[in-house]
Amino acid sequence: MIDEIQKELNEHIIPFWKGLKDNEYGGYYGYLDYDLKLDKKAKKGAILNSRILWFFSRAFNELRDKSLLEEAEHAYRFMKEKMIGDGTNGICWSVTYDGKVLDGTRHTYNQAFAIYALSEFYRASGEREALRMAHELFTVIEEKCRDNDGYLEAFDEDFNLLPNDKLSENGVMADRTMNTALHVLEAYTLLYEVTEDSGQKGAVGDRLAELLLIVKDRIYNKEKRRQEVFFDMNYNSLLDLHSYGHDIEASWLIDLALDTLDGKHLDKNDADEIRSMNLEMVENTYNKAFIDGSFVNECEEGKVDKTRIWWVQSEAMVGFVNGYQRSGETKYLQAAKSIWEYTKNHMIDKRPGSEWFWQVDEYANPGQRPIVEPWKCPYHNGRMCFEITKRLRKGEEQ
Template identity: 25%
Template sequence: MRAWMLQKLLPFWADVGVDRRHGGFVERLTLDRRPAPDDYKRVRVQARQIYVFSHAHLLGAPSWAMQTARHGADFLFRHCWDDEAGGWLHLVAPDGTPLDRRRDTYDQAFVLHALAWLYRATGDLDVLAGIDRSVAFLDAQLADPAGGGFWEEMTPEGATDRLPRRQNPHMHLLEAFLALHQATDDRAWLDRAGNIVRLFHDRLFDAATGSLGEFFARDWRPAAGTEGRIREPGHHFEWVWLLLHYRRLTGDGTVLAPANALYGFAREKGLIEHGGNPPRAVDSVSDDGAVLAGSARLWPQTEAVKAALAREELLGEVAARLDADRFLTTVFEYLQGEDKVVWQDQIARDGTAMAEYIPASTLYHLFLCLSEYLRVRG
């Protein structure tokens, strides 16, 4: 698997997935493996690819990995920061011209995560300065000291109170803060991670059902109606992985019970048989386990692998080892072609393919899943 990842998967994306004309990375590919003719680039995708190739460099990939990470970082720093109001933009044109000046906390989180790994790989002080600038913006413009956590979006006009509130940006801020701690050995990042974990305990985790809410009102109560009952199994698995590694780094045992509950909920209510194939993690269910979206994207399958690996490694669960292998088999069922370097990104409940493009954003999920498997299993 390691040889395939470093010799097939990543070289393909370092070639076809790179925009040689304008800089940065392409948004997605057509099903025949060509860059799609998109008129935008999401900043989060630029950040995700920088992370992938920075981490690959640390795994021993040849020089092209760091060259690719630097290529992406150059585009990011030149075009994706809002020089007028601060913060990382939401969308730019292929040539870097700003298209959407919203500052989404989800995007800020992924840039921080990317810069953490780029700094870890290079020790570049300019990257560290970019981290400091990013966090200063987050604290000054998006922090919500009254409600906890951060407002999830800042409009070009400066408004920060768009509803519904979202757990997802906070999950990825936790991921970024843990990565920043491991890149710098600065415990201040663990303190920031702890603030996110407290928000998880107080607001995001639904103890009554053992599940994770997605959407919330201004005061962090569940959003009204169906929206407040949506549960994404993929995010349950992702939180399990993060909480158990937070526990590893801090010794905080309070996260164990909710991590167990999230894993149980996602495993019992979020895995559905698709077209006669083994169960896959579906896109969404309700808080009572009723299926809302029975389709299954690739990324939740990768998060299931990571969660099982964390339980195997950090809790010593034999059953989780079996889960990880089973979930990884499902991941590879999504990969296409003899070389397995692209994917069908979403499968309907009857087993038919749904995606008409190959999103580059999924490489982050796939690579992190594979690198965790290799790290844990050796």
């Protein structure tokens, strides 16, 4: 499994995304349709660019191939010059193919991914400007994108609150989302890890600990052993929706946050309760979403969506390996192996010039969704390759 995943990373995922570099206008091309037709004039989303910057930075940190750092530097220049400026007013949502602001929305989710990318790039390059911008974006989130109860969602360029149409789905319009909270948590975890200044590190650690408590007390449903997804301002759930993919992803990202804080900023009893919550989500998704050797999407109002989605398979593999490492339950390791077999056979697109399908139906037929677009990126499947390789190799060594 390790060798196969390493090969997929080195011989398929990395070369594919290198091939999307836009050497004329900067950044990376933003759209490749299902029929593998590249639109060089498609908009370039900031989330896609952030995730590509993070991916190549992490790839360099893992593999030490200088060509990967060059890719990361290319993404960084485009982000800095066309999307973010100095960081003091946040990052926009999207730009045109040639780098003009197309959608100036300041979304908290988007700010978080820029922090995540800049932090990893700083670790790869030592570029202190990247770390400075990451902290500027941290300040933007904390001063402009939240209230006393937690994180809000969408804003205009002057940080006036907007309807959250970009992260609301399934027929609701959410004032708060689990998804934004999760990825702010993820970003703050990495920013905390790479920050040396004690004052800055302490500030990030305090907010990260506070966010962990929000997840535990407001987002997690103890009775149903799952996270709720969409909320009003008062954290009332707007929809009976169990997002299996987000729960298994959260189970390991939250564990990582606790590991990174390493006993600081958070009471031990709270940390222990959160660890138990994570294992509950692993067990619950194993029982409900691990079906026929793969991981289904979600359950809305009691109806299971059996679509298999590229990012959900990726996060399930990492979440189950983490669950195995935390609990010793070998069934989770076997589940991860099974999902990899399914992914090899059905999710990875074997056509020359492609990468992974966005999704396949319950009969493993691929849909017609794009191979690349503002949300389809190397972040989930690339990270799966890094995490599975690192975790299982460490286990072998032990």
